[in-house]
Amino acid sequence: MLNAGFIGMGRMGITHYSILNTHPSVKVLAIADTSKTMRNILDKYLSVDTFSDYRQMIENTPLDFVVVSTPTDSHAEVINFALAHGIHVFTEKPLAMTPAESGAVVALAEKRQLVNQVGYVxxxxxxxxxxxxxxxxxxxxxxxxxxxxxxxxxxxxxxxxxxxxxxxxxxxxxxxxxxxxxxxxxxxxxxxxxxxxxxxxxxxxxxxxxxxxxxxxxxxxxxxxxxxxxxxxxxxxxxxxxxxxxxxxxxxxxxxxxxxxxxxxxxxxxxxxxxxxxxxxxxxxxxxxYVRGNEFTRQLDYFVDAILERKVDNPAGFSEGHxxxxxxxxxxxxxxxVANPGTLQPDAPPTVTGLSSKPSFWKKISKRMGTKHA
The missing domain is CATH 3.30.360.10 (Dihydrodipicolinate Reductase; domain 2)
Structure with missing residues (x-):
């Protein structure tokens, strides 16, 4: 049995949870999300430990793998922390904000020989x-x-x-x-x-x-x-x-x-x-x-099988995401x-910000519940 943790419970986090929570070889132990509204819902309906900080979850829970569904700007930070603690990682796409960030993630995953996959479904x-x-x-x-x-x-x-x-x-x-x-x-x-x-x-x-x-x-x-x-x-x-x-x-x-x-x-x-x-x-x-399409289950089952069989060479792994x-x-x-009218010039290089779930989704949920999004 593999112990799983989820980081970020927006739309994709919930999708991945609903699929893996039914897997016969997976037990979901913990979920981390910065939204208090989400944690209250989880605490009410699920028998899992919840955390506002993914670091605390990883350091205090015996996890075999994590599923990362946070905004892209946090991916490299979260993944590196999990890999450093010997945990296999499935992350939503894209792998990182820059090739330099994703290249470093690839190197660490290869060094630790941990199973890794990007959600290019x-x-x-x-x-x-x-x-x-x-x-x-x-x-x-x-x-x-x-x-x-x-x-x-x-x-x-x-x-x-x-x-x-x-x-x-x-x-x-x-x-x-x-x-x-x-x-x-x-x-x-x-x-x-x-x-x-x-x-x-x-x-x-x-x-x-x-x-x-x-x-x-x-x-x-x-x-x-x-x-x-x-x-x-x-x-x-x-x-x-x-x-x-x-x-x-x-x-x-x-x-x-x-x-x-x-x-x-x-x-x-x-x-x-x-x-x-x-x-x-x-x-x-x-x-x-079946959740949203066969491919959503197929990708996650492949990831779990790769962990069970210790197959670190993954056709949808971090190296492909890079x-x-x-x-x-x-x-x-x-x-x-390109000097083209209408071309949007890229912003300055991105910096890492918070790790909350994508807010537009939770604003809708909170509105239905009559609460404010944390």
């Missing part, structure tokens, strides 16, 4: 896993170009009151949305050699970007574009869309299905000439509990160098 989506397999098998031949897109209706009006409007807390489309989109590029294709024409554009926000676009270039000759927009109200839910064009065909995919076009029959992989469509229901495997941090940094630097 798309890596555990069955459609994207199948697309990865097809690309690696050469089903569409030599890749020539690609696109990676993400859209959602997250920010549809100007506001400076939430964490999303503050870059120093990890706000902005880059950290919250584009990180998923760019991680898929790293997952499918690896780190691009250079980026060009990057733009961070404000649509509604005053101090952070609402849209990210960039061209990614590989020395092999492969190139592609990234377009991310979290202010697109034509999408009811966030959507990731990828496409790949190769010498033998093309693939278009989202979280629910993929289409593959082939120039000739390939019976060995079950596809004919022309368009072939496969839906996630054609090959999805059931999970022990590569995504590097790519975000490349695009941010490139955008700052």
């Amino acid at each position: 798309n890596r555990f989506n069955e459609v994207f896993v199948e697309v990865k397999r097809l690309l690696d098998s050469g089903a569409i031949g030599d890749l020539k170009s690609f696109t990676s897109e993400m859209y959602g209706a997250t920010v549809l009006k100007g506001s400076n009151a939430t964490w999303r409007s503050k870059r120093k807390s990890g706000g902005g489309c880059m950290y919250e949305f584009a990180s998923h989109c760019l991680d898929l590029v790293v997952y499918f294709l690896g780190q691009p050699d250079r980026v060009a024409g990057s733009v961070l554009k404000s649509i509604y926000s005053s101090h952070v970007e609402d849209m990210v676009t960039s061209t990614l270039i590989y020395d092999s000759g492969l190139s592609g574009t990234v377009t991310v927009n979290w202010s697109d109200e034509s999408f009811r839910k966030p959507a990731n869309i990828v496409s790949f064009f190769g010498s033998r065909g093309k693939i278009i995919a989202d979280k629910h299905a993929f289409k593959i076009f082939l120039k000739e029959d390939q019976p060995q992989i079950g596809f004919h000439e022309g368009w072939n469509t496969r839906y996630i229901t054609d090959f999805a495997r059931s999970v022990r509990v 590569e995504t941090d590097v790519l975000m940094d490349k695009i941010t630097i490139d955008a700052a160098s």
Whole structure:
């Protein structure tokens, strides 16, 4: 049995708790959150120890692993403290605010030989896993170009009151949305050699970007574009869309299905000439509990299994998360160098602030309860 602790109980913290609390090999012992309202709720309904300070929780509880769901600006600090105490770590994305921070986290995790994972949940989506397999098998031949897109209706009006409007807390489309989109590029294709024409554009926000676009270039000759927009109200839910064009065909995919076009029959992989469509229901495997999508359970079960089997080489580990941090940094630097009207210039380097859960979520909960958010 593995003893678990949770740090930060916002929307993602609750999601992860609901999944791991049902795992037959996991016992949740403690939760840390700076919100007094949240701790009061936990104390009333759960049989766990609660702490306002994650350090006290780690130092006073015999934990095997922690799940970190705090704002991005605190990730490196929290993770390093847990690793230094010999605790395995699952953290929400992105890994850290800068490549320097995430690189140091990677080094410490490797030194301590502790299991580590970043919550890039798309890596555990069955459609994207199948697309990865097809690309690696050469089903569409030599890749020539690609696109990676993400859209959602997250920010549809100007506001400076939430964490999303503050870059120093990890706000902005880059950290919250584009990180998923760019991680898929790293997952499918690896780190691009250079980026060009990057733009961070404000649509509604005053101090952070609402849209990210960039061209990614590989020395092999492969190139592609990234377009991310979290202010697109034509999408009811966030959507990731990828496409790949190769010498033998093309693939278009989202979280629910993929289409593959082939120039000739390939019976060995079950596809004919022309368009072939496969839906996630054609090959999805059931999970022990469903919360928001199979991939959410699959990623956490993989993490637990890795601890039980002492597998520190994780396909969604800190080293992969660091590569995504590097790519975000490349695009941010490139955008700052582009003389483009409407380009939002990045703020000064971020500094670590508090460790509270994302406040907009708890303001809603507190309002329903008739209390004030701590």
